Amino acid sequence: MEMIKDKNSALIAMSGGVDSSVAAYLMTKQGYRCLGTTMRLYRNSDIGLGNYHTCCSQRDIDDASDVAFQLDIPYEVLDFTMEFKERIIEKFIRTYEAGGVPNPCVDCNRYMKFDRLFAFAEQKGLYYVVTGHYARITYDEGRQRYLLKKAADLSKDQSYVLYMLTQEQLAHLQFPLGDIPKEETRKIAEGLAFCNAAKHDSQDICFVPDGDYVGFMEQYTGRKYEDGPIVDEAGNVLGRHHGAVHYTTGQRKGLGIAADRPLYVTGKDMESNTVFVGPNEALYSDTLYADEMNWIAMEPPAEAIRVKAKTRYRHKEQWATAYPQGKDKIKLIFDEPQRAITVGQSVVLYDDDIVVGGGTIIEAGRQEG
Known part of the structure; x- marks a missing residue:
């Protein structure tokens, strides 16, 4: 027998940042019965991050817990560390090693966050899942479909990383911040004296906070990426690279080669461990x-x-x-x-x-x- 859900109930995905905290407040203000949750996706010590403060870190869990307490809503932590390791981190490494550039935040939304949050909401009998993303959802009667739209604040629009959402998910999803500018979100958090009101937005890949993704990959896998040739469009070897995974299409800096014109990475052959360079027009x-x-x-x-x-x-x-x-x-x-x-x-x-x-x-x- 299918559980009858209270349409006035919501699971709030609380990352510990200001956006999801204000989203939680706005839902409680509208009278929803809310449960806050944070997904623990890794432990810093497990992936060699030491005391870095990153998205989904222990500090974020502490901040989310504090906000939930202030809003007087129940709060739980969901542990998905093993699944995150297998589905996100290891895919991230495989994609780089195959010559591509992964998009772990999209993958995390697609394969981890929304799937797992909706399953947990179903388990708890909650009707909506709520996040602090800047995007909007509407229902189009003519198309008979839910639509995902850009945020009102285009400078913060996150629709690009949400394209994987399904009709069923959109029907049970709310983005309370979709119609308000980011500066208004900050003002609300400051007015409520949230502990994270002045907290900076996370910009980097959560498990590579220093941006050194190759260093992370070498530490994680125990592998050392070998040197190889840097070759121009005519087949001339111009120098040596220090592991093809270091280089991305369009890169100019850090090639370590001398040329009479600007050269950029135009491609890679991972089997031969070759990095190709050429002019900007290429x-x-x-x-x-x-x-x-x-x-x-x-x-x-x-x-x-x-x-x-x-x-x-x-x-x-x-x-x-x-x-x-x-x-x-x-x-x-x-x-x-x-x-x-x-x-x-x-x-x-x-x-x-x-x-x-x-x-x-x-x-x-x-x-x-």
């Missing part, structure tokens, strides 16, 4: 292929559709045509070539402020002719 491509497509604003299209698309979180979306290649894959051709499209990153499709869908880039190149 970085531009107009075509990509993406798989693991999730369609939000429509069913998977049968014909080509016009969209705007972005291939990085901070990328300004550009006009393109998406050609379906079956239900879960597309070929996307941009009207104008784009710089440094990178395998492993997400491509997200937009119709104005509506997220049409998104997927993972598996190939990039130029149209023939």
Whole structure:
């Protein structure tokens, strides 16, 4: 027999930051019966982070607990350390070692946070899951679908990392901050004297807070990434690299080679351990292929559709045509070539402020002719 849920109930995902704390406050203010929770995804000592303060750290758990106490709502910590290690950290390493650039925050949302939060809410008989993301959800009667839209505060919009949400999830999800600017969120937290009111937003990958992802990978795996050749477009060896995983498409600094013109990383061959370099114009491509497509604003299209698309979180979306290649894959051709499209990153499709869908880039190149 299916559990009858109280529609006035909500599970609040509390990261310990100011955004999720204010989201919790706004839900209690609206009269929802709330349960706060934080997902413990790793322990700093387990992945060699020492006393770094990062997203999902023990300090964040303490801050979330303090806010829940202040708001007088029950609070629980969910431990998913082993699953995070297997599904996020190890995929992160595999993607770099295969020559791509992973997007662990998208993967964490897709495979960990929302799946596990909805399962826990179901277990507790709670109707909504609530997070502090800056995005909006509406229901379109004409389409008979829930829509994911950009936040009112475009400078903080996080719709790019939420493209994997399903219709069932969107029906039971709330983003209380979607219509308010970030500065207003801070003012609310300061007015309530939250312990984290002045806390900085986390910017880096949570388990690589110092940005040295290769150092993290070597520490985690015990492997040392070997030197190899740096080769230009004519096949000339210009120097040696210190492990191909160090280099990403579009990189210019840190190559350690002398040339009569600026050179950038244009690609890598992980089997031969070779890094390729070339001029800036070699970085531009107009075509990509993406798989693991999730369609939000429509069913998977049968014909080509016009969209705007972005291939990085901070990328300004550009006009393109998406050609379906079956239900879960597309070929996307941009009207104008784009710089440094990178395998492993997400491509997200937009119709104005509506997220049409998104997927993972598996190939990039130029149209023939």
